[in-house]
Amino acid sequence: MKINTDVLHAEQERDPVYGSHVSPLYQTSTFVLPNFDEAVRLNQNIDQGFVYSRFGNPTVNELERKIAYLEHAEAALGLASGLGAISTAVMSVIKGGEHIIFGDVIYGCTFALFTKVLPEFHVTYSIVDTPDPAAVKAAMKPNTSLIYVETPANPTLKISDIEAIAEVAHRQEGVKLIVDSTFASPYLQNPLDLGADLVVHSATKYLCGHGTVTAGVIAGSKKLIDKARMPYLQCFGAVLDPFAAWQIMQGMKTLGIRMERHCENAMKVALFLENHPMVDHVYYPGLPSHPSHETAKKQMRGYGGMMSVDIKGGIAAVRKVMNATRVFSLATSLGNVDSLIQHSPSMSHFDMTQEERHRVSIFDGQVRLSVGIEDADDLIHDLDQALSKVHERSKDEVSN
Incomplete structure (x- = not known):
């Protein structure tokens, strides 16, 4: 079926007890086992039943199956946050002494994981401009084990060619490609179809869509997901709460219509801001002026609801x-x-120094907009009145 039908119906199990139309919520930490032999069997084969919600839970399992279906993956794993998904995915494919490559524009806490935490475990890294596959290729070393790409990238919306980078990664045995596709959601982009080994999302964002949970997901082959679950999730404990999983599934029912409205509104807002006298630059991949516009057009089914804007006058x-x-x-x-x-600069990317930020066009006068599903005219009016007040005050300050 097509995706708007799939987000509503794919992998949803009907309640076998009462026939509830909405999937039941199994808000429990543990499960009663029928006998000793079954307890031993299930603890050795956790994908065949439920023992303890840190290992698996029926509600979380349904969300995982839905994510796997939408990402065209064999399996998926739900976690307590987006960064929990990122760190679990990364730690499950690297070892001490290995080398990783990642993009020069990524989420600030991911940047901190790669530059402050992993080096403590003797993992080295190279930071590259991932929209340039040649730069990725040039950074490869004999001990490279991971290429990590965020596309669209936070906050300047750089777009990396997933297919081209996957080709670079897989020329060398053992190298995995992880793609953070949070800004796109499965509705606009499927990195596994383009050659990625794992895809991660902060489910806090578009998958939920209503700002009510903190969660993350990983999708990929069953072999890689099983490794991420046991022993990594088992030991890290970044376990997704069943109620959060249930809320995400309710939000996902409107993922398609939400993403269509996000994209439509964002394009209107971007076009307005691109021509505003108080704006220096708009970072939105839907604009032909965006350097990665053609790549976005090739691998995405829309340009999303995120953009950044450089405002004249700085901070x-x-x-x-x-x-x-x-x-x-x-x-x-x-x-x-x-x-x-x-x-x-002061919120999502505070972990980077000013020099590191400016090097990748995260300037002090930059704001990031998450364009919602309100009427676009109201959003444009709100930004216009805010920018106009700045302009008027600036003239008053100059005259004084």
């Missing part, structure tokens, strides 16, 4: 704009039905 102007918006809420995170605005 002083940003402060005024963010304090003046009325429809856009000043909040971190993204992918909600309602629109959000944040200052990436």
Whole structure:
């Protein structure tokens, strides 16, 4: 079936006891086992039943099956946060003494994982411009075990050619490609179809869509997912709560219509801002001016609801704009039905130094917009009035 039908019906089990139309919630930490022999068997074969919710839970399992279906994967794994998914996926494919390659524009906490945590375990790294597959190829070493790509990238929306990078990765035995596809969601992009080994999402964002949970997912081959679950998830304990999994599944029922509206609104907002006198630059892959526009057009089914904007006047102007918006809420995170605005240098990317940020076009006068599903005219009016107030105040300050 097509994706709007799949997000509603794929892998949903009917309640065998009462026939509940909505999937039941199994909010339990443990399961009563019928006898000693079955307890031994299930503890040795955790994918054949349920023993303890840290290993598996019926509600979480249904979400995992749905994610696997939408990502065209053999299996998936739900975790307590997006970063829990990222760290579990990464740790399950690398060892001390190995080398990783990752993009120069990625989420700030992922950057901290790669540059501050993993080096403590003797993992070395190279930071490259991943939209350039030749740069990825040039960074390869004999001990490279992982290429990590975020596309679209947070916050400047760089787009990396997944298929081209997968080809580079798989020329060398043992190298895995992990793609963070949070900004796209499975509705707009399927990295596994393009050669990635694992795809990760912060399910907090578009998959849930309503800002009510913190969660993450990993999808890939059963072999890789089994390894991520046991022993990594078993030992790290980044376990997804059943109620959070249940909420995500309710949110996913509207993923298709939400993503279509996010994309439609974002394009209108981007076109408006690109021509605004108070804006220096708009980072949105749907614009022909975006350097990765053609790659996005090739591998995505839409350009998403995320963009960043360089505002003239730097941090002083940003402060005024963010304090003046009325429809856009000043909040971190993204992918909600309602629109959000944040200052990436001091919020999502505070782990990077100013020099590191500026090197990859994360400037002090930059805001990131998560464009929601409100009426586009209201979003445009809100941004216009906020930017106009900055312009008017700037003239007053100059005259004084």
